[in-house]
Amino acid sequence: MIEAPAREQILDAAEKRARMAGYHGFSFRDVAEDVGIKSSSVHYHFPTKGDLCEALARRYTVRAADRLGDPRILAPGEGLERVTALFRDAVLVEDRMCLCGMFGAQRDALPAQVATAVSAFFQMILDYLDVAPRASRGSQNPAALLARLEGALILARTLNSPSLFEDALSETAA
Amino acid sequence: MIEAPAREQILDAAEKRARMAGYHGFSFRDVAEDVGIKSSSVHYHFPTKGDLCEALARRYTVRAADRLGDPRILAPGEGLERVTALFRDAVLVEDRMCLCGMFGAQRDALPAQVATAVSAFFQMILDYLDVAPRASRGSQNPAALLARLEGALILARTLNSPSLFEDALSETAA
DNA sequence: CGACATCTATCTATCGATAGATAGAATCAT
C-alpha cells in the first residue's frame, strides 16, 4: 500500500472538513490529527490557512474540470448531465456540501486569495455549460442549472432527504 | 430615538455576522462589540452559542412567514413571487446570504437545536409554496424553486454580480 | 410610607481550551 504524499493527505482531510463545517469550522490541528502529523507540519506545506484553502479550491476545480472533459465534443444535453452527476455524487456518495458552494456562501469572511479561487470554480462550470451543446433551443441556462444544483445540495442535506435532491431537479412538483 | 431592546440588538448583530461568515465565523465578542456591550452580557441573554443561533433561525423563520402571509388567499403565481422577493432583497438590498442557507450548508457542524430550527425554515417555505396557487398546472415545484433561490444567492454574491441572481431565475440563457 | 427583598441587566475578571503561526532541533532520504 503506497502512502499518498503528505500534501495530498492534508488536502484530503482539509477538504472533508471544509465541506462539512466551512472555512472557520476546522483548524490546522484538526487536519493534522486526521492525517496523523503535527499542525506545524501542515504549516510547512501550507504556510497560512488562506494558502491551504486556496489550494483546496484550485484542486477542487481542476478535478471537476478533468471529470467533465471537453464540452465541445459532447452529445446534446450531456454537458448538463455531467455537471449534474458531479453534484449528485456530492450528496449521494460523499454526503458533503460542494466545497465552493460552502466557501461561496462565506465569501465575505474569506481571504481574497480563496474568494478568487472559488469564483474561478463557478466561472469554469458556467463556461462549460455555455459551450456544451444544449438538448433543445433555449433550454437550461447555465446560471440557473448551477444555482439549482448548489441549492439542491443544501436542501437535501439540511432536510436529511437525499431524494429531495432529485425532486429539486425535476420541473414538475413531486 | 427609542433604543431597541438589547436582546433584539444582539440578534440583529448576530444575524448580520452569521449571514456573512457562518456559525463558526463570528464570536460573542464580535456581537458584543457591535452592540456596545460586553460578551458576558450576550451570554446573559443567550447562554450558549447554540441558544443564540437557534433564536436567530427562529426569528428569521417567523419574520419570513409574516412577510409571506397566508398562501391560501393568493392569486395564482403570487406565492412564488413573494418567496422570490424574499431572496431578491437578501442579495440586492441586504447584500447578505440567506441565514438558513448558510447554516444549512454547515449542518454537519451545527448544534442539533440549530439544525432543527434551520430545517423548520425550509419546511415552512416548502409548505407555503405547496399550498399557494400555481400559475399553471405542473409549474414550478417547491423544492426546485427554493433550491434555485438559495443557489442563485450564492452564485450572485460569489461572482459579485447581482444581475446574475435574475439570470439564474430565468429559464432561458442570458 | 419606608424597609427589605427580588429581579434585570450589565460589568470586571478569569477559566481552560483552542486558534493560527513560528523558531529551531531532529530525522529522513538521496
Add this chain to the structure above:
DNA sequence: ATGATTCTATCTATCGATAGATAGATGTCG
C-alpha cells in the same frame, strides 16, 4: 552531507463560558 520534511516547543490572540459584584428598577409587606 545536503535538502526536504517532521518534530518539539512555544507564542500571542481569541474562543465559549462562568463567577461574582454592582447598580438600578420593581415589588412586597409591615
